[in-house]
Amino acid sequence: MTSKGDVNATALYISIDIIQNSPQVCPYGLYAEQLSGTAFTCPRETNKRSWLYRIRPSVGHTPYKPLDEGRVESDFSKWPPNPNQFRWQPFKIPEEKTDFVQGLNTICGAGDPKSRNGISVYIYLCNTSMTDKCMYNADGDFLIVPQEGPLHIYTEFGQLYVQPNEIVVIQQGMKFSVNVSGPSRGYILEVYNGHFQLPNLGPIGANGLANPRDFLSPVAWYEDRDNISYNVVGKFQGKLFTCSQDHSPFDVVGWHGNYAPFKYDLSTFMVINTVSFDHADPSIFTVLTCPSNTPGVAVADFVIFPPRWSVGEHTFRPPYYHRNCMSEFMGIISGVYDAKKDNRPGGATLHSMMTPHGPDAAMFKKATTDELKPFKLENNMAFMFESSFSMAVTQWGEKDCGTLEDAYFKCWAGIQKYFDPNNK
Ligand SMILES: O=C(O)Cc1cc(O)ccc1O
Numbered sequence: 245m246t247s248k249g250d251v252n253a254t255a256l257y258i259s260i261d262i263i264q265n266s267p268q269v270c271p272y273g274l275y276a277e278q279l280s281g282t283a284f285t286c287p288r289e290t291n292k293r294s295w296l297y298r299i300r301p302s303v304g305h306t307p308y309k310p311l312d313e314g315r316v317e318s319d320f321s322k323w324p325p326n327p328n329q330f331r332w333q334p335f336k337i338p339e340e341k342t343d344f345v346q347g348l349n350t351i352c353g354a355g356d357p358k359s360r361n362g363i364s365v366y367i368y369l370c371n372t373s374m375t376d377k378c379m380y381n382a383d384g385d386f387l388i389v390p391q392e393g394p395l396h397i398y399t400e401f402g403q404l405y406v407q408p409n410e411i412v413v414i415q416q417g418m419k420f421s422v423n424v425s426g427p428s429r430g431y432i433l434e435v436y437n438g439h440f441q442l443p444n445l446g447p448i449g450a451n452g453l454a455n456p457r458d459f460l461s462p463v464a465w466y467e468d469r470d471n472i473s474y475n476v477v478g479k480f481q482g483k484l485f486t487c488s489q490d491h492s493p494f495d496v497v498g499w500h501g502n503y504a505p506f507k508y509d510l511s512t513f514m515v516i517n518t519v520s521f522d523h524a525d526p527s528i529f530t531v532l533t534c535p536s537n538t539p540g541v542a543v544a545d546f547v548i549f550p551p552r553w554s555v556g557e558h559t560f561r562p563p564y565y566h567r568n569c570m571s572e573f574m575g576i577i578s579g580v581y582d583a584k585k586d587n588r589p590g591g592a593t594l595h596s597m598m599t600p601h602g603p604d605a606a607m608f609k610k611a612t613t614d615e616l617k618p619f620k621l622e623n624n625m626a627f628m629f630e631s632s633f634s635m636a637v638t639q640w641g642e643k644d645c646g647t648l649e650d651a652y653f654k655c656w657a658g659i660q661k662y663f664d665p666n667n668k
């Protein structure tokens with residue numbers, strides 16, 4: 245792919261023509277370095293690795309030191325459990341200069357990066373580009389959902405320009421630096437184990453939902469900058485660390501392999517839904533899944549609620565009332581969500597395991613009295629991180645972010661009794 249953003253540093257493209265991964269001497273005086281995304285011994289279908297040909301190997305840096313930036317949390321027992329329904333009004337983007345790392349806030353999660361078992365959800369809120377600073381995550385993979393502001397992301401593999409209504413996946417270990425063009429907000433799902441993959445399609449057949457051709461990885465891009473002070477931030481066992489080096493980490497002149505960051509435009513999702521009656525489960529909208537070891541059960545699914553026709557006959561069309569053995573974290577990128585009139589873009593909801601949820605009283609009334617004509621939901625994009633982990637909300641999520649609603653539960657308060665045994 246080619247990047248749509250500005251390229252400020254000099255871009256040089258060199259063709260590297262080698263027939264082995266690790267020659268005695270690499271062309272152009274480069275170093276070969278493997279980045280492993282799965283155990284060496286994983287089966288061929290899941291094995292992931294890439295070979296990077298770079299100006300210097302990654303190992304030349306000063307010792308790591310703890311870094312006190314952002315609100316990254318991975319101790320999900322610190323703050324008391326709370327099974328209530330949560331709704332956040334749009335998260336506030338700071339006025340003071342804040343870059344992507346400084347603006348990372350863990351809102352909820354479960355498990356533990358040390359045992360490589362669990363997930364975290366972050367809200368990033370920033371307004372400043374990372375200057376001579378990059379990040380990598382030793383704990384797992386990031387699926388980033390920009391909601392406001394484009395992200396121009398430099399990675400070791402090349403550049404990715406990602407706008408709201410697109411997502412980007414940056415896997416474990418990959419260094420990246422985020423440039424922004426103003427106030428920027430979005431959501432991140434982190435999985436501590438496994439990788440995101442396309443869901444199986446079963447009887448749908450060979451085509452549909454997210455198509456493989458729409459996932460774009462960058463071509464190599466490098467900068468040859470020495471005698472600088474470059475900060476590398478690592479997230480390791482749930483904490484941030486920093487070290488410095490005298491050259492740019494984006495010195496990969498060429499790479500090959502199947503472990504690379506990628507982006508995806510949500511508008512390319514081919515939506516499948518009922519053309520007869522009843523409300524299909526939201527798994528029909530799965531873009532990517534990170535499977536667990538139990539067949540059919542996801543560590544986390546990334547599910548979207550895109551523009552689509554609503555045509556179900558004699559059907560209660562909005563999401564049904566629900567209690568789930570999975571946790572549901574939802575956000576809105578744009579427009580409205582058909583179960584709740586007061587969910588806002590840039591805000592979020594969390595409906596935890598077995599916590600009841602569903603349409604608010606006003607939406608129920610409307611859905612049961614509206615004439616059921618074909619209707620197009622337009623200019624909307626909501627999403628859900630659905631997980632088999634029971635997530636805990638952090639102190640930032642429950643208190644410090646300042647946009648948690650006290651009275652969310654009241655949206656269901658007006659639900660009336662309509663039962664009449666004499667009137668079928
Ligand atoms: O809770 C939600 O709004 C998400 C959701 C959507 C849907 O269409 C069916 C079930 C479900 O949990």
Ligand SMILES: [Fe+2]
Nearest residue numbers: 566568572601
């Ligand atoms: Fe639900």
